[in-house]
Amino acid sequence: xxxxxxxxxxxxxxxxxxxxxxxxxxxxxxxxxxxxxxxxxxxxxxxxxxxxxxxxxxxxxxxxxxxxxxxxxxxxxxxxxxxxxxxxxxxxxxxxxxxxxxxxxxxxxxxxxxxxxxxxxxxxxxxxxxxxxxxxxxxxxxxxxxxxxxxxxxxxxxxxxxxxxxxxxxxxxxx
Amino acid sequence: xxxxxxxxxxxxxxxxxxxxxxxxxxxxxxxxxxxxxxxxxxxxxxxxxxxxxxxxxxxxxxxxxxxxxxxxxxxxxxxxxxxxxxxxxxxxxxxxxxxxxxxxxxxxxxxxxxxxxxxxxxxxxxxxxxxxxxxxxxxxxxxxxxxxxxxxxxxxxxxxxxxxxxxxxxxxxxxxxxxxxxxxxxxxxxxxxxxxxxxxxxxxxxxxxxxxxxxxxxxxxxxxxxxxxxxxxxxxxxxxxxxxxxxxxxxxxxxxxxxxxxxxxxxxxxxxxxxxxxxxxxxxxx
Ligand SMILES: Nc1ncnc2c1ncn2[C@@H]1O[C@H](COP(=O)(O)OP(=O)(O)OP(=O)(O)O)[C@@H](O)[C@H]1O
Ligand SMILES: [Mg+2]
Numbered sequence: 174x175x176x177x178x179x180x181x182x183x184x185x186x187x188x189x190x191x192x193x194x195x196x197x198x199x200x201x202x203x204x205x206x207x208x209x210x211x212x213x214x215x216x217x218x219x220x221x222x223x224x225x226x227x228x229x230x231x232x233x234x235x236x237x238x239x240x241x242x243x244x245x246x247x248x249x250x251x252x253x254x255x256x257x258x259x260x261x262x263x264x265x266x267x268x269x270x271x272x273x274x275x276x277x278x279x280x281x282x283x284x285x286x287x288x289x290x291x292x293x294x295x296x297x298x299x300x301x302x303x304x305x306x307x308x309x310x311x312x313x314x315x316x317x318x319x320x321x322x323x324x325x326x327x328x329x330x331x332x333x334x335x336x337x338x339x340x341x342x343x344x345x346x347x348x
Numbered sequence: 349x350x351x352x353x354x355x356x357x358x359x360x361x362x363x364x365x366x367x368x369x370x371x372x373x374x375x376x377x378x379x380x381x382x383x384x385x386x387x388x389x390x391x392x393x394x395x396x397x398x399x400x401x402x403x404x405x406x407x408x409x410x411x412x413x414x415x416x417x418x419x420x421x422x423x424x425x426x427x428x429x430x431x432x433x434x435x436x437x438x439x440x441x442x443x444x445x446x447x448x449x450x451x452x453x454x455x456x457x458x459x460x461x462x463x464x465x466x467x468x469x470x471x472x473x474x475x476x477x478x479x480x481x482x483x484x485x486x487x488x489x490x491x492x493x494x495x496x497x498x499x500x501x502x503x504x505x506x507x508x509x510x511x512x513x514x515x516x517x518x519x520x521x522x523x524x525x526x527x528x529x530x531x532x533x534x535x536x537x538x539x540x541x542x543x544x545x546x547x548x549x550x551x552x553x554x555x556x557x558x559x560x561x562x563x564x565x566x567x568x569x570x571x572x573x574x575x576x577x578x579x580x581x582x583x584x585x586x587x588x589x590x591x592x593x594x595x596x597x598x599x600x601x602x603x604x605x606x607x608x609x610x611x612x613x614x615x616x617x618x619x620x621x622x623x624x625x626x627x628x629x630x631x632x633x634x
Binding site: 182189279 | 401402405448458
């Protein structure tokens with residue numbers, strides 16, 4: 174199940190966003206304060222985390238920075254009412270956000286941005302899994318090689334088994 | 349400003365001097381007004397973005413809901429079988445749509461109301477709709493306003509009227525009513541369970557005073573100096589715009605009066621307004 178976290182201090186913004194994401198089949202969790210959103214980060218693994226920029230108590234950059242420490246794989250997006258340059262620079266550098274979403278928004282912007290964030294999350298996850306798999310297989314290979322070397326060392330020639338035309342093992346009684 | 353004291357001739361006739369002083373005063377007032385508007389505009393852009401954001405988004409959702417509903421009504425029109433109608437009804441999740449449509453509209457209306465309030469407040473700040481000062485009865489204004497805000501007050505506060513003998517004063521009563529309304533609504537909001545709001549009026553010489561005292565939660569001393577600032581609010585987003593008192597302040601200032609607040613946290617708050625009976629410079633034509 175894909176989990177999405179939405180944080181905005183205004184409940185009506187959250188319901189409007191939820192409506193746009195209704196058909197996607199995601200589990201969408203909404204929060205009006207950073208504190209309870211942070212609590213949720215403890216118990217649920219999110220694919221995408223969206224936060225408003227301007228909020229009382231804790232601003233969006235700080236929250237997303239926090240979210241990044243807790244769940245580094247989740248893709249972070251920021252919702253912002255004003256294109257203030259410094260706040261964007263902060264957001265990109267400090268919270269490493271993936272996209273900016275502006276207020277007011279077009280429905281397809283939100284849907285496309287979150288969809289591609291979900292995709293990115295899945296690709297990243299898959300990548301990681303494949304990498305793990307490759308690593309595991311490499312380890313296995315190395316172990317086998319070492320085992321062979323050891324065998325060869327203890328019993329020279331044992332790893333170079335000869336076969337005759339019909340495939341059966343030729344046992345040379347050396348001694 | 350062009351007129352610096354250095355190039356002001358020292359031996360100007362008193363008339364000329366006072367004319368210049370008046371001119372400088374006007375300019376000062378104007379630049380103060382512009383600064384207030386600038387401050388307001390920056391705040392307003394942000395305040396308006398949120399409601400416009402979700403109302404705009406909701407309208408797009410509404411479009412989808414309607415096209416779903418039209419699928420149903422079109423099917424009725426075509427006299428499709430009952431079976432088909434049920435099928436469509438199920439596929440569009442009719443129950444959800446119905447419930448959510450109501451919420452969507454209520455939330456959107458709330459958003460537009462907020463924009464409306466902000467725009468109305470802006471108008472009052474910039475005084476584009478200049479109204480005339482006329483003699484009016486403040487007690488009547490208070491009663492009218494009490495009627496308007498009755499809904500907000502009735503479950504929370506008992507209203508005590510301690511009215512003195514008031515002469516009619518020269519004012520823009522619609523604006524003073526706004527001030528009274530803001531103070532009453534604030535008082536009601538400050539009262540956590542139930543309490544009392546006392547309205548006191550007095551006539552003293554060439555001015556009158558109005559007091560609004562509540563037994564609400566009071567104002568933190570640290571906040572007391574900021575309550576008249578535009579957008580200062582301790583209420584959750586969507587509940588308060590923080591414009592009520594700054595607007596009221598402007599209106600009272602325009603009437604050459606004063607508005608002050610005193611508060612004891614945990615006990616209550618007292619707002620006092622002092623208004624002159626006559627406006628300086630107004631011609632007595634009545
Ligand atoms: N009677 C009162 N008792 C306690 N606090 C008050 C009272 N009146 C005002 N305040 C404080 O002053 C703040 C500013 O008041 P103001 O009326 O300007 O804005 P608001 O009530 O928050 O929002 P708005 O009036 O725009 O809906 C309030 O949020 C509240 O903290
Ligand atoms: Mg108020």
